[in-house]
Amino acid sequence: MKAPRPPLASEEAERAILGAILLDNAAHAEAVELGLTADAFSLDSHRRIFLRMTGMLKNRHPVDLVTLREDLDRRGETKKIGGVAYLASLTEGLPRNLRVDEYAKIVQRYRRTRSTLSIAESIMARLDGGGAIDPDEVTAFAAHEFTALMNGTSKTGNLKPIGLGELLSRPAVPVDWILRGRLAAGSVSIIASKPKVGKSTLARNLALAIARGESFLGWPVKHGPVLYLALEERSEDVAADFRAMGANGSEEILLADAGTALDVVTILRERKPVLLVVDPLFRLLSVKDEKAYAEMYGALGPLIDIARQTGTHILCLHHSSKLAKAEAIDAPIGSTALGGAVSTLLVMRRTESYRTLQTVQRIGEDLPETVLQFDAATKRLSLGGSRENAEVQDVADKILACLNSARLTEPEINEAIEGRNSCKRRALRELAEQGKIVRSGSGKRGDPYHYEKACTLVPAPMRNIGDKKLPDVATEEQKKLVPNIHSYSGDKSTRNGNGAESSENTTRKLVPVSPSPSPHSEKSGDKLFAERENADPLAAAKARAAEKLRRVEL
Numbered sequence: 001m002k003a004p005r006p007p008l009a010s011e012e013a014e015r016a017i018l019g020a021i022l023l024d025n026a027a028h029a030e031a032v033e034l035g036l037t038a039d040a041f042s043l044d045s046h047r048r049i050f051l052r053m054t055g056m057l058k059n060r061h062p063v064d065l066v067t068l069r070e071d072l073d074r075r076g077e078t079k080k081i082g083g084v085a086y087l088a089s090l091t092e093g094l095p096r097n098l099r100v101d102e103y104a105k106i107v108q109r110y111r112r113t114r115s116t117l118s119i120a121e122s123i124m125a126r127l128d129g130g131g132a133i134d135p136d137e138v139t140a141f142a143a144h145e146f147t148a149l150m151n152g153t154s155k156t157g158n159l160k161p162i163g164l165g166e167l168l169s170r171p172a173v174p175v176d177w178i179l180r181g182r183l184a185a186g187s188v189s190i191i192a193s194k195p196k197v198g199k200s201t202l203a204r205n206l207a208l209a210i211a212r213g214e215s216f217l218g219w220p221v222k223h224g225p226v227l228y229l230a231l232e233e234r235s236e237d238v239a240a241d242f243r244a245m246g247a248n249g250s251e252e253i254l255l256a257d258a259g260t261a262l263d264v265v266t267i268l269r270e271r272k273p274v275l276l277v278v279d280p281l282f283r284l285l286s287v288k289d290e291k292a293y294a295e296m297y298g299a300l301g302p303l304i305d306i307a308r309q310t311g312t313h314i315l316c317l318h319h320s321s322k323l324a325k326a327e328a329i330d331a332p333i334g335s336t337a338l339g340g341a342v343s344t345l346l347v348m349r350r351t352e353s354y355r356t357l358q359t360v361q362r363i364g365e366d367l368p369e370t371v372l373q374f375d376a377a378t379k380r381l382s383l384g385g386s387r388e389n390a391e392v393q394d395v396a397d398k399i400l401a402c403l404n405s406a407r408l409t410e411p412e413i414n415e416a417i418e419g420r421n422s423c424k425r426r427a428l429r430e431l432a433e434q435g436k437i438v439r440s441g442s443g444k445r446g447d448p449y450h451y452e453k454a455c456t457l458v459p460a461p462m463r464n465i466g467d468k469k470l471p472d473v474a475t476e477e478q479k480k481l482v483p484n485i486h487s488y489s490g491d492k493s494t495r496n497g498n499g500a501e502s503s504e505n506t507t508r509k510l511v512p513v514s515p516s517p518s519p520h521s522e523k524s525g526d527k528l529f530a531e532r533e534n535a536d537p538l539a540a541a542k543a544r545a546a547e548k549l550r551r552v553e554l
Helices: 011-023 026-033 044-058 065-075 083-089 100-127 135-151 164-169 199-212 235-244 261-271 293-310 337-341 387-402 410-416 421-433 476-481 503-510 525-535 537-553
Strands: 177-179 188-193 226-230 253-256 275-279 313-319 344-350 355-361 370-375 380-386 437-440 450-453
Touching (some): 011 026, 011 044, 026 044, 026 100, 044 065, 100 135, 177 199, 188 199, 188 293, 199 226, 199 235, 199 275, 199 344, 199 380, 226 261, 235 253, 261 275, 261 293, 293 313, 293 337, 370 387, 387 421, 410 421, 421 437
Parallel strands (some): 188 313, 226 253, 275 313
Antiparallel strands (some): 344 355, 355 370, 370 380, 437 450
């Protein structure tokens, strides 16, 4: 014989709450502060009445028998709630000392009882389905449903439609950022990268900045407490990282090295930190198949719900795929639900020369792939330029190294150096504009462009020849020094009155990478030569010969 089912509601407590609000509208705010919502009422009539009361008070309209009846009449719901007589009966027989807080607790307790029973029936239906039972699947379903119940987001009775007109009538609310333009309060984000790229370092830098109220990577933050779940490292190692970053212990950062999703729901409700860091995500969430979209999306659900309720931003760390993905949204390893469910996806990458950060955002503008500068000693991060600029600079350095010992064509440079050809072409163009390399050839068939490192033309030492004209053609030795320059005296249109080209033009054309000494410098030419000789004897000898030539011209 089955035992009788326990009561699933207290109509008396529900009526007392509604009646108390009719007598004193302040009772509504007290009930709502305790988490009471319309779906907690067991009767449809009570849910409708509470919803209309809530809507009226939000619009700053007083609630009494007359105003409430008029609002219900306008919406055609008076008969659905039992008529005017039922409304009037709500204030009858109420205790003299109304305890709305106690009534609300009773109503919520019965709501949880009904939800628990509904979840249990769903579990039994899965077990009695007639097919093969997957205990892992049933366990995952039960864990998700009971977590949602603890979180206050159980599916039962949670559908509360709101009219578009009501939504449009509400004032626009600005985004509450915890990191300006990047991370919104009350949302969930993921940092995805391969191992050892710096996910934890990035998260700890952000945590320290929020705890101190300091800007992070140039963006303002929301100052407040931080909870850091380090689920695969010792707390001592995490503390050592914070110490290296300059933390002194006065920052409001709480550390934990173990916990479950239920623990997270509980502590966020109690403490409501500005930021929660989950490092890594899959040590908190238990999923059977990380590639299953429905399972992965369902596992993230409780985190998304509790973040929305408490205003805490939850930042989860997760590995990215070993294979390079064309789209950043596909970077997280596993189901695309990971990239699709979160508000912001931060993707980190690492090359031999630098790290980069890129964002894909539901709110705010995406950050293009940008270089992250990392100080290994202090473990602090700063934002650099775009990845493209960094890649061009890296290619330019490699081109200069190649041209140290050879004169190469563009195809030979492309073969010798790794990287995108577009970056190599831009690097060649910028190096030529800066005077660091020289291009020769016509670029036509049989005469391709050749590139070589620019050097200083140094004429052979000459004695003072008085009024005699300078030779019009450079010597063979000079041609070897600068093979592509055959004359330093120019044509007649560039010569001065004495028939020789001005030393200023000669220096500019033949010594492109050696700036002339400032006319205001207090150092003599001999002292400059001495300093250059100490640094580079060959360069000093060339410069000394060039100076002698200039004096002869003068």
